[in-house]
Amino acid sequence: xxxxxxxxxxxxxxxxxxxxxxxxxxxxxxxxxxxxxxxxxxxxxxxxxxxxxxxxxxxxxxxxxxxxxxxxxxxxxxxxxxxxxxxxxxxxxxxxxxxxxxxxxxxxxxxxxxxxxxxxxxxxxxxxxxxxxxxxxxxx
Amino acid sequence: xxxxxxxxxxxxxxxxxxxxxxxxxxxxxxxxxxxxxxxxxxxxxxxxxxxxxxxxxxxxxxxxxxxxxxxxxxxxxxxxxxxxxxxxxxxxxxxxxxxxxxxxxxxxxxxxxxxxxxxxxxxxxxxxxxxxxxxxxxxx
Numbered sequence: 017x018x019x020x021x022x023x024x025x026x027x028x029x030x031x032x033x034x035x036x037x038x039x040x041x042x043x044x045x046x047x048x049x050x051x052x053x054x055x056x057x058x059x060x061x062x063x064x065x066x067x068x069x070x071x072x073x074x075x076x077x078x079x080x081x082x083x084x085x086x087x088x089x090x091x092x093x094x095x096x097x098x099x100x101x102x103x104x105x106x107x108x109x110x111x112x113x114x115x116x117x118x119x120x121x122x123x124x125x126x127x128x129x130x131x132x133x134x135x136x137x138x139x140x141x142x143x144x145x146x147x148x149x150x151x152x153x154x155x156x
Numbered sequence: 157x158x159x160x161x162x163x164x165x166x167x168x169x170x171x172x173x174x175x176x177x178x179x180x181x182x183x184x185x186x187x188x189x190x191x192x193x194x195x196x197x198x199x200x201x202x203x204x205x206x207x208x209x210x211x212x213x214x215x216x217x218x219x220x221x222x223x224x225x226x227x228x229x230x231x232x233x234x235x236x237x238x239x240x241x242x243x244x245x246x247x248x249x250x251x252x253x254x255x256x257x258x259x260x261x262x263x264x265x266x267x268x269x270x271x272x273x274x275x276x277x278x279x280x281x282x283x284x285x286x287x288x289x290x291x292x293x294x295x296x
Contacts, residue, residue: 037249066280066287069270097285108270108280109177118255119268128259130209130248140206140248145237147206 017042020049038136053099058082060100061124063116064092067103074123077102085120087113157182160189178276190235198222199241201264203256204232207243214263217242225260227253 019027022045030043046052053060059080077083086096097103106119122128132139141148159167162185170183186192193200199220217223226236237243246259262268272279281288 033250039249065270066283066289068282068284071267071269094286097287100285103283103285105270105280105282106268108282109179109273110173112254112258114252114254115258118252118258119262122259122262127211128246129211130205130245133249140245142208142245142248143206143243144208145240145243146234147237149206 018044018046018049018052020046022046034133034136036137037133038139039133040135050095053084053086053096056082056084058084059102060084060086061102061104061120062086062088062092062096062100063106063113063120064088064097064103065105065108065111066097067105070104070106070120070123073102073104077104077124083124085117085124087117089113158184158186158189158192160186162186174273174276176277177273178279179273180275193224193226193236193239196222196224198224200224200226200239201242201244201260202226202228202232202236202240203246203253203260204228204237204243205245205248205251206237207245210244210246210260210263213242213244217244217264223264225257225264227257229253 023043024045027043027045030041034041059077059082061077061083063085086100088096104120106116118128130140130142137152139150139152141150164185167183167185170181174181199217199222201217201223203225226240228236244260246256258268270280270282277292279290279292281290
């Protein structure tokens with residue numbers, strides 16, 4: 017994930033989650049978001065409540081080899097609407113950007129479901145009633 | 157939505173979103189969350205990364221006439237795990253509660269997609285590139 021403005025503390029917190037839980041999720045702080053979206057070699061998808069329904073374009077986006085999802089805050093510069101290959105909506109009313117990312121990943125990469133990530137030192141064992149966590153060390 | 161602890165300012169902000177955008181979403185502050193989940197007449201579904209994969213129980217939950225989704229913060233009292241009819245996970249790693257709600261609504265009520273809500277004074281017209289908002293008054 018590229019993050020603007022950069023936030024080293026947040027990046028480090030997420031890195032430590034990856035170390036503990038596995039997977040290779042990374043946060044990279046960037047200053048020049050304009051340069052990134054201008055030169056990105058792939059499909060730029062901007063999530064916005066003003067866009068076209070995601071389900072109508074999801075199949076086309078899925079056929080791209082590389083996708084950059086763009087999620088803005090309260091005031092999104094208009095050039096992002098112009099540069100984006102797709103402006104897409106998961107909802108046409110005000111809604112959480114986090115919810116939009118979750119649903120977009122579900123439709124474009126997913127389906128999102130509990131899964132194991134490689135590496136890490138702990139794993140959850142799904143449980144109907146309670147918390148079961150497996151420590152790597154405890155199985156040696 | 158029941159909210160504990162109550163937050164009248166937040167409730168009012170969300171009410172004003174509903175007035176403007178339509179729909180009948182409501183926030184109700186409650187003190188006695190224990191009483192609510194103990195006496196709820198329907199299926200109680202607790203979203204937790206420790207639970208069973210949602211997709212495995214979604215069909216059963218969908219057959220319930222009434223569902224109460226429970227989403228806790230950082231420290232969830234164990235009695236919620238015990239009272240819940242289902243403890244379900246949308247992810248088995250730390251993740252956003254907001255993302256969990258979005259995906260749970262998608263699987264249990266959805267699919268989530270841009271849709272029009274009744275009432276309200278403004279609507280978005282989906283657009284490939286830009287922002288088109290229709291004011292109710294402007295069509296009279």
